[in-house]
Amino acid sequence: MNSFFKYFTDIFRAVKSLLTGMKVTGRYFFSPWEIVTQQYPENRNKLKMYDRFKGEVIMPHNEQNFHRCTGCGICETNCPNGSIEIIQDRIDMPDGKKKRIISKHIYHLSMCTFCGLCIKSCPSNALAWGQKFEHAVYDRSKLSKILNQPGSSIIKDIVE
């Protein structure tokens, strides 16, 4: 009789200890609104990154295709990994002087560590953070980007 009684108390104790262990998981099972999973590739259209999100370094251009980069090279010297390369050019001004402009502002995304020193040190606020974060490509040469758009030139009100 005693062993018979023990058999049932053992079952009861086992169920009780199982329920204690599963208390938290059970609660989440019955409250599915607490699930926080995002369906990432499906919600891509609705996905909004924060304003300060560091996706990549970009050079903002206005509607008339003007940028603010003077080609001074401070971002290039401040970059710890050599991910910025500036190819300068000189043009003749109407008053006979020569002026320095950028021919190419090359940004190697593959080497960038997103420290933000180029953007912080830029004296004319020519660089900014972009929001794009899907950088996967099939060829690594595609990760070297020319930031100044073709045909763009420096905006007039920048004084060096």
Next chain:
Amino acid sequence: MKEVINLPVKNIEEEEYHINMGPQHPSTHGVLRLVVSLQGEIVKSLKPHCGYIHRGIEKMCEKDTYPQIIHLTDRMDYLSAHINNHAVCLLVEKALEVEVPERVKYIRTIIDELNRIASHQLWWCSFGMDMGGLTCFFYGLRDREKILDIFEESFGSRLLHSYYTPGGLMMDIHPNFQKGVKDFIKYFRKKIKDYDDILTGNIIMQERTKGIGVLTKEDAISYGVIGPSGRASGFSCDVRKHHPYGVYDKADFREILGNDGDTFTRYLMRMHEMRESMKIIEQLIDNIPAGDYTAKMKAVIKLPAGEYYQRVEAARGELGVYVVSDGNKTPYRMKFRSPNFSNLSALDHISRGVKIADLVAIGGSLDYVIPDIDR
């Protein structure tokens, strides 16, 4: 006629043999190779082989200017990236005798504590997973996501922030920062009870960790085991208390010490530390003074010639930064005294005589981050 050859039969139970745990093993949390000498399944001795993720950060620092060094320190102990940044910033400010604004000190302290909570949450996930409970992993990561959202909104990145600069901060905090932190504290005060229900009170976990991997106070001091692991043995080593930096001297918090020094005590230390960190944040978050977010610094930072040392309390223990400067804009020599390296040195001592499955639990409780060991 057949000849009978009597091969000597070896008893595998009595003979010592070696196995490699790692470099690719989920419980080493990175590329750490442990050569374990076993008898049966009892660990006789153990030899860690480091260097699989050595990147030469100390040498790379010698070519970088001081603002550029910050982004390399992120990549040592990536789970307490802000705190590593803080060490270098404090060192440069100490050497140049720059007084940073009060606002910067408050913000830095709050963010350090948030980073500590995030780091301990990830440790909690992975410790649960090492013990065989995958549920913990998802709950811990879910709550860590809330902190990462605050970080992402304020400084744009989730893991490697590079937010501190010598003399101040990269940019001011986001207007939503204070509200976000307060919401998180309210949320996490509720959720940390789940942590206790699911893992601390779990009888299987307690049976597996109590009395396993005991480290006495004397051994903790002689091996230099610091941080929560050292405090579990009763070794009072909290830099925040003994050498306050930031505004830790204005906050009221306890340095929690354990007595047993076993795996379960090391577990409890980190659970208590999360609560203490929340207490510190709650005291400071409403009192952030107005002002500048950076002190006036020269464009090119040159430290005067000499030797400098600065320590901070990272999530795993005391992080020391030692710099020899010859007056140039780059350091002559840079050395990081990382907490994980000294914590790893005690692993051989405390895991002798345990079963190999318990080695996973001990390793989880020491909470090592391999990139910080190898640098």
